[in-house]
Amino acid sequence: MIGLGLIGGSLLRAASTVGRQVWGATASEADATAAAADGFDAATDLEAALCRAAERDALVVLAVPLTEVDDVLRTVAECAPRCLLTDVTSVKSAVLAAVRTFAPRTRFVGGHPMAGTTESGWRAGNAALFGGAAWVVCVEEDTDLPAWADVARLALDVGAHVVPLPAAAHDEAVARISHLPHLLAAVLASVGAQGGPLAMALAAGSYTDGTRVASTRPDLVRAMTEGNREALLPVLDEALGRLGAMRGSLASTGGLAASITAGYEGTQAFARVREGTPTGVRVSLGASDAREGLRALGERGGRITAITDDDTAIGEVA
Amino acid sequence: MIGLGLIGGSLLRAASTVGRQVWGATASEADATAAAADGFDAATDLEAALCRAAERDALVVLAVPLTEVDDVLRTVAECAPRCLLTDVTSVKSAVLAAVRTFAPRTRFVGGHPMAGTTESGWRAGNAALFGGAAWVVCVEEDTDLPAWADVARLALDVGAHVVPLPAAAHDEAVARISHLPHLLAAVLASVGAQGGPLAMALAAGSYTDGTRVASTRPDLVRAMTEGNREALLPVLDEALGRLGAMRGSLASTGGLAASITAGYEGTQAFARVREGTPTGVRVSLGASDAREGLRALGERGGRITAITDDDTAIGEVA
Numbered sequence: 001m002i003g004l005g006l007i008g009g010s011l012l013r014a015a016s017t018v019g020r021q022v023w024g025a026t027a028s029e030a031d032a033t034a035a036a037a038d039g040f041d042a043a044t045d046l047e048a049a050l051c052r053a054a055e056r057d058a059l060v061v062l063a064v065p066l067t068e069v070d071d072v073l074r075t076v077a078e079c080a081p082r083c084l085l086t087d088v089t090s091v092k093s094a095v096l097a098a099v100r101t102f103a104p105r106t107r108f109v110g111g112h113p114m115a116g117t118t119e120s121g122w123r124a125g126n127a128a129l130f131g132g133a134a135w136v137v138c139v140e141e142d143t144d145l146p147a148w149a150d151v152a153r154l155a156l157d158v159g160a161h162v163v164p165l166p167a168a169a170h171d172e173a174v175a176r177i178s179h180l181p182h183l184l185a186a187v188l189a190s191v192g193a194q195g196g197p198l199a200m201a202l203a204a205g206s207y208t209d210g211t212r213v214a215s216t217r218p219d220l221v222r223a224m225t226e227g228n229r230e231a232l233l234p235v236l237d238e239a240l241g242r243l244g245a246m247r248g249s250l251a252s253t254g255g256l257a258a259s260i261t262a263g264y265e266g267t268q269a270f271a272r273v274r275e276g277t278p279t280g281v282r283v284s285l286g287a288s289d290a291r292e293g294l295r296a297l298g299e300r301g302g303r304i305t306a307i308t309d310d311d312t313a314i315g316e317v318a
Numbered sequence: 319m320i321g322l323g324l325i326g327g328s329l330l331r332a333a334s335t336v337g338r339q340v341w342g343a344t345a346s347e348a349d350a351t352a353a354a355a356d357g358f359d360a361a362t363d364l365e366a367a368l369c370r371a372a373e374r375d376a377l378v379v380l381a382v383p384l385t386e387v388d389d390v391l392r393t394v395a396e397c398a399p400r401c402l403l404t405d406v407t408s409v410k411s412a413v414l415a416a417v418r419t420f421a422p423r424t425r426f427v428g429g430h431p432m433a434g435t436t437e438s439g440w441r442a443g444n445a446a447l448f449g450g451a452a453w454v455v456c457v458e459e460d461t462d463l464p465a466w467a468d469v470a471r472l473a474l475d476v477g478a479h480v481v482p483l484p485a486a487a488h489d490e491a492v493a494r495i496s497h498l499p500h501l502l503a504a505v506l507a508s509v510g511a512q513g514g515p516l517a518m519a520l521a522a523g524s525y526t527d528g529t530r531v532a533s534t535r536p537d538l539v540r541a542m543t544e545g546n547r548e549a550l551l552p553v554l555d556e557a558l559g560r561l562g563a564m565r566g567s568l569a570s571t572g573g574l575a576a577s578i579t580a581g582y583e584g585t586q587a588f589a590r591v592r593e594g595t596p597t598g599v600r601v602s603l604g605a606s607d608a609r610e611g612l613r614a615l616g617e618r619g620g621r622i623t624a625i626t627d628d629d630t631a632i633g634e635v636a
Binding site (some may be wrong): 114169174176180184189191194198199212213214218229233255261265267270302 | 323354359369381405409432433434435451452454481487491492494495496498499500501502503504505507508509510511512513514516517518519520521522523524525527528529530531532533534535536539540543544547550551552553554555556557558560561562564565566568569573574575577578579580581582583584585586587589591592604614617618621
């Protein structure tokens with residue numbers, strides 16, 4: 001585990017809990033000391049941790065912010081150039097491009113657990129963080145399926161379900177449902193604070209829910225949103241268009257029926273997807289069209305819930 | 319109690335729990351039947367309920383959506399023209415203007431409990447809804463202070479604290495911390511749903527928190543936002559300006575530091591206000607400058623937590 005913050009630290013704990021042998025390295029003295037004090041094999045020596053991974057053919061997990069990925073990949077290329085590698089950052093195309101540039105001989109499969117809190121650092125982590133969460137494990141045209149299955153099994157082992165997707169489809173979706181929410185929360189927190197102590201005194205559930213993620217460490221929000229620029233720009237334009245349409249109709253006719261109803265219907269569509277009865281799906285990872293089968297499942301909103309010993313992925317889709 | 323939905327129904331229960339004699343009327347057969355089945359004195363005959371209030375000099379609470387206020391006020395003017403009257407709607411200037419037009423002889427003191435859920439109707443209510451909530455009780459230039467104290471005592475009795483404010487200051491603040499959150503949630507729910515089942519499958523905490531209030535009944539959200547048009551338009555412009563600035567800097571320099579940091583600092587300012595150690599304040603309601611004292615307290619983010627038998631309001635401000 002490279003990086004022992006909220007996600008890396010939670011994954012180190014969770015993987016250890018299910019009996020995997022784990023060790024970690026982090027540039028943060030504080031996180032390394034705290035993890036070691038909690039009984040984990042953790043240090044600040046990145047090279048030593050990677051050399052050990054190379055020797056034992058271990059799965060290396062990059063759990064550092066996107067802004068640090070290039071540097072870490074250079075060290076991976078030196079110490080463990082052919083390792084099985086995954087990551088947990090919230091932007092997948094950028095990491096894939098960085099791996100192709102800096103560590104092209106690794107067996108890389110990108111990943112992203114859709115879990116987190118507004119906290120950060122080792123102390124914020126917990127082994128149960130991934131229970132019930134979606135974990136995107138990327139399937140590109142050239143993804144090595146045995147490597148994919150190894151990464152997917154880690155996600156399944158720690159309680160997540162796996163959503164197989166190409167990096168580009170992941171990035172477009174998270175721009176909508178993760179990066180835009182962070183930016184709207186920042187807008188709301190800024191506009192709310194302009195109302196001073198009076199506005200803060202009246203703030204209730206709609207404000208606290210709407211601003212919650214704006215208390216995330218700003219450099220982490222910057223890393224994910226700036227790193228997903230290409231997918232985020234058109235989504236921001238959609239949001240601006242809808243907010244501008246509200247402004248226009250409130251100022252002209254005074255009516256907001258269409259905008260508010262569209263939002264309400266969006267929440268109902270979300271509830272239907274969440275509450276729908278899923279259909280079972282099986283994908284044999286040895287089949288020649290396995291990659292297409294996995295990607296089609298993910299793109300329809302489906303998930304993998306288990307992988308059998310004979311490499312059949314068991315899934316479901318609503 | 320006129321109206322027995324989420325707020326009116328919760329207030330009927332809460333006021334009854336603290337020993338007040340209560341009765342209610344609602345245009346909704348379903349709510350009247352459900353409230354009566356729960357043992358409350360509730361019916362659909364608005365005129366009868368208001369005549370009884372006039373006979374007994376009761377406090378009348380308007381708990382109907384803003385769009386129904388004018389009609390109910392016409393009946394108030396017929397049946398209980400000089401009653402002590404308050405309301406619980408989320409827009410205060412519009413209701414004040416309606417009272418001046420349709421029921422000008424009532425002793426009116428506007429009110430707004432900052433509490434609610436995304437549910438509606440009698441069945442959604444509960445007596446504990448107002449515990450710990452802010453409840454704005456309006457103080458205008460000509461507010462009758464004994465009437466104000468009677469309305470404030472109802473809010474205090476059911477567990478809320480009272481924020482004394484002029485209607486205009488209330489409307490500006492709730493545009494920021496309640497109406498804008500509803501519109502941003504609608505934008506997010508619409509943009510998210512455009513991502514289809516895949517986006518819905520990946521949605522986690524930032525999305526569910528950010529869209530929660532968009533599942534409120536659309537006519538209720540319309541009533542509050544459209545009814546607060548004058549105060550909401552400049553706040554919407556602020557939000558559009560900030561979101562547009564994000565779009566611009568992401569497209570040009572690719573950097574979002576300023577916007578994201580501003581949002582983060584907004585959340586920290588909110589936390590400081592919430593966690594600050596308050597200073598005690600007393601306002602004698604018999605004093606000639608009592609209205610100014612109350613309004614100044616509210617405008618600084620302060621609150622009234624008790625009113626003594628000799629009409630001294632006990633409060634605090636951070």
